[in-house]
Amino acid sequence: MKKLFAMLLAIIVVISLTACGTSGNESTKENEAGTKQEKTSEDSKAKWPGSKTVNIIVPYGAGGDTDFNARLLATKLTEKTGANFIVTNVNGNAGATGSIEAKNAANDGTTILFHHTAFLINNIYGSTDFLFDNAFDFSCVVGRSAGNIITMNANLGIKTLDDLIKYTKEHPNELKFTANTGATTHATALFLQQIGCEIQLVDAGSASERIGALLGGHVDIIDNAIGTIKDYLATGELVAICSDSDIQNPLLMKDYGIGIGKDQGYDIGLPFIYFCAFPYGTDPEIVETFSALCKDIIENDKDYQDQLAQAYCQEPFYYDTKEGYKVMMDAYEKLKGLDFGNK
Secondary structure: OHHHHHHHHHHHHHHHHHHHHHHHHHHHHHHHHHHHHHHHHHHHHHHHOOOOEEEEEEOOOOOOHHHHHHHHHHHHHHHHHOEEEEEEOOOHHHHHHHHHHOOOOOOOOOOOEEOOOOOHHHHHOOOOOOOOOOOOEEEEEEEOOOOEEEEEHHHHOOOOOHHHHHHHHOOOOOOOOOOOOOOOOHHHHHHHHHHHOEEEEEOOOOHHHHHHHHOOOOOOOEOOOOOOOHHHHHHOOEEEEEEOOOOOHHHHHHHHHHOOOHOOOOOOOOOOOEEEEOOOOOHHHHHHHHHHHHHHHHOHHHHHHHHHHHHHHOOOOOOOOHHHHHHHHHHHHOOOOOOOOOO
């Protein structure tokens, strides 16, 4: 009897030890699996963009200054990371159509909106009902335009803002100014009206379409980037009145002698800033990684800097997430004071 009891007790002890050992192993495996999963997640973030194709949405047609800036940056990002950064043009509604498409894209780091100050005007005008909060995760400011150039046919003999104000008072609403409704050119037209230019606003589409309309005599004043008009300035067909920027651009002044409105006594300056943002809810580490990549390219890539200067008289310009967001919202406050005719 005693022998039987001892055998049973031994069996129970063995079973208990086996169970404990199995439980310990399972616990160890679970811990190892958890650690491995966390490490994989961390590695995934650290390696962004990895093998992913990243789509940069430009809410305007190909060939303009925004498209050029985005494509140049995309090329440099591809070179730097080995990933495929592509640009998709989603034109329509003064930039609003592209913004909406980017906003509704997956927030997995594969979509970036490349836009500028018109993003703010879209909201003020009513083309969109969002800014950054709850719609985008703002990443960084990646450029500042030298400013669009208020440009006219040379045959009118108008060379300054004073000339323009005087002429339009003598011929009210005779001159047609091309403005993309709800975008930056619309804001420039409103600034001109504020200083006494009695001009008629007409919508003439993209930058290239505005050039065609001006050369064809269908409109009288356009507001275009230097890259689209410099050949016509050289031939004397067109004349530059001034830049619509709020800051002086030394390259624009040095190469073309074009200053800003303040030089002529009129504050018509528009802060024209390019920025990048991800769909709301994108991993903050991805947003920060992208910003750091842009900073390195903008501040250190000589070829990038040279191409900007040659094409659009732009100087390298970068602000991180915090600084860039503040600059954009300061611009928003200035633009809110304009009457876009939608109130």
